[in-house]
Amino acid sequence: MGLNLFEYFLxxxxxxxxxxxxxxxxxxxxxxxxxxxxxxxxIFSRRKTRVRAVCLNVTSTFxxxxxxxxxxxxIPLLGLGWGPTITALVMYALLPILHNTIAGLDGxxxxxxxxxxxxxxxxxxxxxxxxxxxxxxxMLIGIRVTTLMTVSSAAIAAYVNGPGLGGDIFTGLxxxxxxxxxxxxxxxxxxxxxxxxxxxLLLQVLGLLTGARRQRxxxxxxxx
Amino acid sequence: MTTMITLDDISKKYPGSARPxxxxxxxxxxxxxxxxxxxxxxxxxxTTLEMINRLVTPTSGNIFINGRNTSTLKTTELxxxxxxxxxxxxxxxxxxxxxxxxxxxxxxxxxxxxxxxxVDELLEMVHLAPDEYRNRMPSELSGGQRQRVGVARALxxxxxxxxxxxxxxxxxxxxRGHLQSEFLRLQDEIHKTIVFVTHDIDEALRMGDRIAVFxxxxxxxxxxxxxxxxxxxxxxxxxxxxxxxxxxxxLGLMEVRADEQSPSSAEIETVESGTPxxxxxxxxxxxxxxxxxxxxxxxxxxxxxxxxxxxxxxVSDLPGSVPVEIEAGSSMREAAGALLSMPxxxxxxxxxxxxxxxxGALTLADVQRAIAESGVPPSEQVGERV
Ligand SMILES: Nc1ncnc2c1ncn2[C@@H]1O[C@H](COP(=O)(O)OP(=O)(O)OP(=O)(O)O)[C@@H](O)[C@H]1O
Ligand SMILES: [Mg+2]
Numbered sequence: 001m002g003l004n005l006f007e008y009f010l011x012x013x014x015x016x017x018x019x020x021x022x023x024x025x026x027x028x029x030x031x032x033x034x035x036x037x038x039x040x041x042x043i044f045s046r047r048k049t050r051v052r053a054v055c056l057n058v059t060s061t062f063x064x065x066x067x068x069x070x071x072x073x074x075i076p077l078l079g080l081g082w083g084p085t086i087t088a089l090v091m092y093a094l095l096p097i098l099h100n101t102i103a104g105l106d107g108x109x110x111x112x113x114x115x116x117x118x119x120x121x122x123x124x125x126x127x128x129x130x131x132x133x134x135x136x137x138x139m140l141i142g143i144r145v146t147t148l149m150t151v152s153s154a155a156i157a158a159y160v161n162g163p164g165l166g167g168d169i170f171t172g173l174x175x176x177x178x179x180x181x182x183x184x185x186x187x188x189x190x191x192x193x194x195x196x197x198x199x200x201l202l203l204q205v206l207g208l209l210t211g212a213r214r215q216r217x218x219x220x221x222x223x224x
Numbered sequence: 225m226t227t228m229i230t231l232d233d234i235s236k237k238y239p240g241s242a243r244p245x246x247x248x249x250x251x252x253x254x255x256x257x258x259x260x261x262x263x264x265x266x267x268x269x270x271t272t273l274e275m276i277n278r279l280v281t282p283t284s285g286n287i288f289i290n291g292r293n294t295s296t297l298k299t300t301e302l303x304x305x306x307x308x309x310x311x312x313x314x315x316x317x318x319x320x321x322x323x324x325x326x327x328x329x330x331x332x333x334x335x336x337x338x339x340x341x342x343v344d345e346l347l348e349m350v351h352l353a354p355d356e357y358r359n360r361m362p363s364e365l366s367g368g369q370r371q372r373v374g375v376a377r378a379l380x381x382x383x384x385x386x387x388x389x390x391x392x393x394x395x396x397x398x399x400r401g402h403l404q405s406e407f408l409r410l411q412d413e414i415h416k417t418i419v420f421v422t423h424d425i426d427e428a429l430r431m432g433d434r435i436a437v438f439x440x441x442x443x444x445x446x447x448x449x450x451x452x453x454x455x456x457x458x459x460x461x462x463x464x465x466x467x468x469x470x471x472x473x474x475l476g477l478m479e480v481r482a483d484e485q486s487p488s489s490a491e492i493e494t495v496e497s498g499t500p501x502x503x504x505x506x507x508x509x510x511x512x513x514x515x516x517x518x519x520x521x522x523x524x525x526x527x528x529x530x531x532x533x534x535x536x537x538x539v540s541d542l543p544g545s546v547p548v549e550i551e552a553g554s555s556m557r558e559a560a561g562a563l564l565s566m567p568x569x570x571x572x573x574x575x576x577x578x579x580x581x582x583x584g585a586l587t588l589a590d591v592q593r594a595i596a597e598s599g600v601p602p603s604e605q606v607g608e609r610v
Binding site: 109111112114115116117118119120121122125129130133134 | 307308331
């Protein structure tokens with residue numbers, strides 16, 4: 001090793017920061033799309049057992065496709081770069097979100113729903129005020145799992161020229177033994193791991209804020 | 225008496241089930257009464273109750289509340305006008321006690337100050353200190369407290385009608401007893417029209433002004449007052465459902481009163497403490513046991529007739545025994561229990577009013593007379609049936 005890892009970081013700070021931010025954007029966009037689709041599918045298929053089974057089977061099939069193959073197969077359809085990257089990552093991200101949203105909604109005590117209906121909440125109010133908040137902690141776990149998974153799979157997107165830190169890992173590995181190759185790979189891997197930790201922490205904070213809000217109410221509690 | 229709720233030839237057949245859950249049911253609930261729906265599991269009590277707030281839509285028939293056909297009303301608006309309490313309360317676990325109670329007033333768009341006041345008022349009403357409980361989460365309450373909050377939530381918007389589906393069913397017997405008495409006292413003040421589902425005969429007898437006993441085939445076998453149900457069951461089915469223990473149940477329904485119900489009251493002789501004994505001998509024509517009271521009429525001691533031979537001092541100097549007190553309004557069953565556990569051949573308890581003043585006396589003979597007059601068939605008074 002000519003340079004030590006620390007010097008490598010210092011020398012390439014600007015590039016590495018930009019790559020990390022790009023990587024973060026890829027993850028956030030993919031997860032956001034997956035959450036939208038997954039939650040929508042979970043809600044849509046709530047009382048339709050057949051539809052629900054189809055959704056779960058399709059998304060678990062997505063997850064079993066080997067990553068390299070999926071990215072590669074998307075090239076003829078979507079070319080290189082952002083298109084196949086986001087598409088593949090969303091496909092991988094759907095299952096945990098869909099699954100946990102369904103589990104969260106199913107876990108709401110039916111008597112609580114019955115009581116909510118019985119005292120005059122509309123179906124939409126029952127969903128928004130009772131089912132969704134009660135399902136939220138379980139949904140959030142799904143989102144956290146998905147986010148961590150996506151941070152790591154996003155590196156493989158370099159295979160289709162995708163944006164992010166994966167490029168450094170791929171090039172570094174391809175010229176292993178060459179000058180600074182190990183540092184290049186190590187630096188990218190460390191940043192991927194750090195990004196994962198940071199995003200997960202942010203989600204945990206979000207969880208605390210949304211969960212804790214229930215407890216912290218004005219002293220005269222009634223007004224919300 | 226005006227009718228509050230009318231069920232007019234109501235039937236409900238759930239899709240996919242062979243038998244209707246409720247069949248051609250006709251029922252009227254008077255304004256201000258508590259009507260209990262009593263019957264074995266699966267006989268359609270919950271279904272009947274939930275058709276009133278349209279959680280279940282009747283297959284046929286009409287339901288009127290206050291003269292309005294409920295099928296013509298918007299369901300959410302109808303439900304906001306009806307209190308609803310279920311077993312284990314069904315509180316929203318992610319909302320505070322105050323928010324739970326405030327649910328319906330908020331839906332009705334009350335002003336927030338008015339809601340806050342109402343929440344505190346209701347918490348007081350169900351015996352939960354507002355400052356302590358307002359901001360608790362349901363998980364931070366005991367089962368009994370949760371059920372109280374459930375009742376408060378149902379009362380929030382001051383509905384005329386309250387539907388209760390086994391509201392105390394998940395509680396231990398002691399807590400259940402407490403909540404029953406509290407609720408009876410509350411109902412004495414608020415006079416709501418209540419439909420109350422239970423499969424517990426003792427709860428039904430206690431809570432109901434009238435009881436509808438459902439047969440296994442979802443028809444009403446008998447609709448009557450608790451007393452009539454016990455003393456004049458309309459069919460062997462009802463008799464069997466109401467079960468043995470007839471005498472004790474009848475006693476449980478009777479209140480202790482100091483009137484013709486307890487003739488011993490007329491014979492009781494009270495004397496204020498400090499009265500000279502010789503004055504008593506002159507006042508009374510025949511020698512009886514006397515009850516010494518304080519200056520406010522509260523019982524102190526029984527002094528037996530024999531002891532009155534000593535004319536030297538005042539009644540307070542004479543030997544005596546501490547009287548057993550029974551408050552007027554408590555059940556004859558409790559009173560009988562107290563009498564039976566007293567020593568002596570002719571146990572006698574003092575009936576006091578709510579201020580503790582003597583208003584009469586009760587003996588086992590009074591209890592027996594009350595049973596005889598209630599119309600319980602004598603063969604059943606033995607109570608050997610289990
Ligand atoms: N949603 C439903 N779908 C199909 N059948 C139902 C449904 N709800 C109740 N039933 C059936 O209707 C009948 C009456 O049920 P209901 O819940 O009214 O009984 P219940 O008297 O309240 O019983 P319990 O004392 O056990 O609560 C039962 O045979 C039950 O299986
Ligand atoms: Mg029921």
